[in-house]
Amino acid sequence: MGHGGGGQLSAELVEHLFAPAFGGDVLAELGDSATVTLGGARLAFSTDSYVVRPLFFPGGSIGDLAVNGTVNDLAMMGATPAYLSCGFILEEGVELATVGRVAEALGAAARAAGVVVATGDTKVVDAGHGDGIFINTAGIGLIPDGIDIRPRRAAPGDVVIVSGPIGEHGVAIMSVREGLEFGVEIVSDTAPLASLVQAMLNVCRDLHVLRDPTRGGLATSLNEIASAAGVGITLRERALPVPDSVANACAFLGLDPLYVANEGKLVAFVPPEHADEVLAAMRAHPRGRGAVAIGTCTTDHPGMVVASTGLGGTRVVDMPLGEQLPRIC
Amino acid sequence: MGHGGGGQLSAELVEHLFAPAFGGDVLAELGDSATVTLGGARLAFSTDSYVVRPLFFPGGSIGDLAVNGTVNDLAMMGATPAYLSCGFILEEGVELATVGRVAEALGAAARAAGVVVATGDTKVVDAGHGDGIFINTAGIGLIPDGIDIRPRRAAPGDVVIVSGPIGEHGVAIMSVREGLEFGVEIVSDTAPLASLVQAMLNVCRDLHVLRDPTRGGLATSLNEIASAAGVGITLRERALPVPDSVANACAFLGLDPLYVANEGKLVAFVPPEHADEVLAAMRAHPRGRGAVAIGTCTTDHPGMVVASTGLGGTRVVDMPLGEQLPRIC
Numbered sequence: 238m239g240h241g242g243g244g245q246l247s248a249e250l251v252e253h254l255f256a257p258a259f260g261g262d263v264l265a266e267l268g269d270s271a272t273v274t275l276g277g278a279r280l281a282f283s284t285d286s287y288v289v290r291p292l293f294f295p296g297g298s299i300g301d302l303a304v305n306g307t308v309n310d311l312a313m314m315g316a317t318p319a320y321l322s323c324g325f326i327l328e329e330g331v332e333l334a335t336v337g338r339v340a341e342a343l344g345a346a347a348r349a350a351g352v353v354v355a356t357g358d359t360k361v362v363d364a365g366h367g368d369g370i371f372i373n374t375a376g377i378g379l380i381p382d383g384i385d386i387r388p389r390r391a392a393p394g395d396v397v398i399v400s401g402p403i404g405e406h407g408v409a410i411m412s413v414r415e416g417l418e419f420g421v422e423i424v425s426d427t428a429p430l431a432s433l434v435q436a437m438l439n440v441c442r443d444l445h446v447l448r449d450p451t452r453g454g455l456a457t458s459l460n461e462i463a464s465a466a467g468v469g470i471t472l473r474e475r476a477l478p479v480p481d482s483v484a485n486a487c488a489f490l491g492l493d494p495l496y497v498a499n500e501g502k503l504v505a506f507v508p509p510e511h512a513d514e515v516l517a518a519m520r521a522h523p524r525g526r527g528a529v530a531i532g533t534c535t536t537d538h539p540g541m542v543v544a545s546t547g548l549g550g551t552r553v554v555d556m557p558l559g560e561q562l563p564r565i566c
Numbered sequence: 567m568g569h570g571g572g573g574q575l576s577a578e579l580v581e582h583l584f585a586p587a588f589g590g591d592v593l594a595e596l597g598d599s600a601t602v603t604l605g606g607a608r609l610a611f612s613t614d615s616y617v618v619r620p621l622f623f624p625g626g627s628i629g630d631l632a633v634n635g636t637v638n639d640l641a642m643m644g645a646t647p648a649y650l651s652c653g654f655i656l657e658e659g660v661e662l663a664t665v666g667r668v669a670e671a672l673g674a675a676a677r678a679a680g681v682v683v684a685t686g687d688t689k690v691v692d693a694g695h696g697d698g699i700f701i702n703t704a705g706i707g708l709i710p711d712g713i714d715i716r717p718r719r720a721a722p723g724d725v726v727i728v729s730g731p732i733g734e735h736g737v738a739i740m741s742v743r744e745g746l747e748f749g750v751e752i753v754s755d756t757a758p759l760a761s762l763v764q765a766m767l768n769v770c771r772d773l774h775v776l777r778d779p780t781r782g783g784l785a786t787s788l789n790e791i792a793s794a795a796g797v798g799i800t801l802r803e804r805a806l807p808v809p810d811s812v813a814n815a816c817a818f819l820g821l822d823p824l825y826v827a828n829e830g831k832l833v834a835f836v837p838p839e840h841a842d843e844v845l846a847a848m849r850a851h852p853r854g855r856g857a858v859a860i861g862t863c864t865t866d867h868p869g870m871v872v873a874s875t876g877l878g879g880t881r882v883v884d885m886p887l888g889e890q891l892p893r894i895c
Contacts, residue, residue: 238658241690250688254662258669259652259676259683271684273649276607276708284651284704285687320602322613322704323588326655329567333583340587347588354588355600356704358614359579361570362893366697375613375651375685375704379605564691 242560243452248461269310269448272380272387279382281316283307284375290564292339292369294413296405296425299372300342302500302566305429306451307376308350312431313447313503315386315438316378320355321347323374327359328367339370350429352376378431383442388465390445395534396512397470398505400433400519401426401527403455404483407497410565412486419489421482428501433524437505440518446506449499451566453557456495458504459542460556472532472544472554496557498565506534571889572781577790598639598777601709601716608711610645612636613704619893621668621699624738625754628701629671631829631895634758635780636705637679641760642776642832644715644767645707649684650676652703656688657696668699679758681705707760712771717794719774724863725841726799727834729762729848730755730856732784733812736826739894741815748818750811757830762853766834769847775835778828780895782886785824787833788871789885801861801873801883825886827894835863 239246270283287303304321311318323343327336347354409425412418430449437444446466450458455477463470479487479494487494501524507515512530519525537543542554568575599612616632633650640647652672656665676683738754741747759778766773775795779787784806792799808816808823816823830853836844841859848854866872871883 238690238692241656241688247688250665251686254666255652255654255669255686255688258666258673259686260673271649271651273682273684273706275609275648275706276605278605278607280604280706282649282651282706283685284653284702286653286655286689286702288655288689288691319604320600320611322600322611323584324613324615324702324704325584326615326617326700326702327570336579337583337587340584344587344589353602355602356612357580357584357588358702359570359576359584360615360617360893361567362617362697362700363567365694368691368695371655371691371700373613373615373653373655373687373702373704375653375702377602377604377609377611377706564689 238563239559242563243457244557244559246559269313272314279380281311281314281378281380283310284373286371286373287566288371288564289566291413294425295409295422297427298339298342299370300339301346301427303343303372303374304346304350305427305500306566307374308352308429308431309449311376311378312434313449314380315384315434316380318350318352318376318378318431321352321374321376323354323357325359326367326371327361328369329361329364331369336370386444386447388446388462391462391466391468391506391534392445393468393534393536394509395445395506396509396530397532397534398507398516398528398530399478400503400525402478402480403499403502404479404494404497406500407562407565408483408486411562419482419486423482423486426499426501428524430503430524433522436518436522437515440514441507441511443508444505447503449503451498451500452560454496454498455504456554457557463542464540467539469535469538470532470542471535474544474546476529476531478527478529492561495554496561567892568888571892573786573886573888575888598642601643608709610640610643610707610709612639613702615700615702616895617700617893618895620742623742623754624751626756627668627671628699629668630675630756632672632701632703633675633679634756634829635895636703637681638759638778640705640707641763642778643709644713644763645709647679647681647705647707647760650681650703650705652683652686654688655696655700656690657698658690658693660698665699715773715776717775717791720791720795720797720835720863721774722797722863722865723838724774724835725838725859726861726863727836727845727857727859728807729832729854731807731809732828732831733808733823733826735829736891736894737812737815740891748811748815752811752815755828755830757853759832759853762851765847765851766844769843770836770840772837773834776832778832780827780829781889783825783827784833785883786886792871793869796868798864798867799861799871800864803873804876805858805860807856807858821890824883825890
């Protein structure tokens with residue numbers, strides 16, 4: 238299961254198995270999307286499969302995730318998401334009413350994100366050889382001229398900004414899966430982020446890196462960026478926006494919110510001279526109201542993420558091996 | 567299982583459940599790929615999930631199918647396939663060596679087809695909730711100016727050409743799955759068809775329809791085209807290229823080769839004045855050596871496919887309800 242968790246084991250699978258087998262250097266950039274050129278158009282192209290359990294959870298469903306997850310991967314390249322493909326793998330015996338509810342949710346999420354489901358496919362596997370509904374979506378979007386957003390562009394001095402509270406999606410899934418209740422219901426943050434990115438680009442075309450910290454949480458995204466760009470990242474632990482409800486649930490379950498999945502948040506690396514205006518633009522957008530600067534990019538400790546704790550010490554924020562909680566997206 | 571067979575039940579699922587839920591009219595065209603425009607480029611965009619059992623079979627593997635199936639869907643729009651996405655859903659416990667062999671096959675097939683695997687994703691599901699390896703690929707390709715190939719363009723008078731022997735893929739899968747042997751080993755025809763299409767377009771830019779008759783076989787593809795274009799199709803049953811080995815296996819198993827899947831064949835609807843040169847161009851290409859004209863498009867019996875039998879009679883070639891053999895791709 239660890240190989241699907243988005244952590245170090247996943248990275249090794251890509252690096253040592255898939256990348257050499259597939260060849261080519263497009264995959265080597267390892268952004269959330271690939272950047273490809275076709276007929277003179279510069280496109281972002283991305284795919285994700287969705288195997289979340291349960292299919293419906295507080296705040297959304299597999300249908301929402303299947304749209305927002307892929308749309309956000311495109312948005313993280315500065316692209317305007319345009320078209321999605323959609324492949325369903327149904328397990329024999331899944332109720333058509335359930336498939337219908339998921340399809341409705343997916344359609345509504347696509348309309349909300351401003352993308353068109355252009356092509357699709359359905360396969361059915363024998364009972365006991367699937368799990369209700371798996372969905373794959375792939376997406377394409379246009380990258381405007383002059384935009385160059387990718388992990389390797391993280392540069393010393395960059396301000397690291399997160400768009401709002403972290404850990405909600407992972408905790409929401411866990412609470413419903415394990416039948417836990419934490420007083421306040423914690424709701425998944427699943428949401429499309431393309432319009433937030435647009436608002437940021439309107440004040441700064443030179444965003445260096447964008448990433449949506451899904452599987453593996455913020456810690457994984459930051460480690461991937463530090464490693465890709467060969468820079469260090471220093472976080473102020475006290476600045477991390479962890480809602481009390483998430484903090485309490487994580488304390489109870491022995492989890493670290495830095496490693497818990499988000500499905501409607503982004504982390505941005507912004508040149509310091511533009512940080513204030515980008516932060517202001519984010520806070521003026523419904524999806525970025527809780528945006529805060531959480532740290533900076535540095536030449537110290539290249540490839541590593543370090544958090545300064547409230548007590549004046551520092552700790553290394555490692556890349557996780559697998560995922561604390563499997564199948565959260 | 568019938569809903570995944572590519573027949574009438576699949577069509578009803580798309581028409582009554584997915585299409586209304588997703589909205590939009592791109593999906594309504596119901597070609598093998600969608601045609602979309604992005605940044606001034608006219609693109610074909612297509613997706614398929616692959617759930618074939620077993621993963622390896624005579625003539626290929628799920629890795630070959632995952633490339634060739636999607637590449638061929640793009641080629642059926644006259645597009646030049648360029649980039650693939652690739653999503654793996656692994657079942658916990660599947661051997662990494664097996665994943666590696668599949669990835670190698672997929673990479674080799676991509677190189678053979680001239681496409682780049684640009685982006686990917688891996689998910690892992692618990693043992694007993696998947697089936698070894700499922701793969702989804704989506705593909706994008708550029709449609710050259712002046713090309714307009716789609717089911718609705720089938721026109722009375724069009725000559726219907728198939729690129730070679732039918733039924734090999736389905737029978738190959740069945741023989742290995744059921745442990746049957748038919749004297750001669752029957753090998754899947756899985757192959758990329760984009761260069762064959764290119765050779766055809768070189769002699770006739772005005773191909774009306776192209777389709778690769780996969781799930782549901784030739785009968786399903788022809789019924790879909792007849793229904794989309796509101797034309798009738800008349801086949802000469804004796805002209806159908808059914809290899810003896812396939813005919814014998816089908817006779818033994820009670821199957822009709824017209825409904826058995828192919829993974830490296832296409833059917834073309836060609837204006838009569840160009841039929842001879844297209845046929846010659848196909849026969850000069852390694853993937854089209856066995857090309858034959860099998861029938862014509864007519865104003866009689868619109869929406870229906872009719873075969874004239876060897877005995878001078880006719881029979882209706884229906885749309886199948888489901889698939890004779892599940893999970894063949």
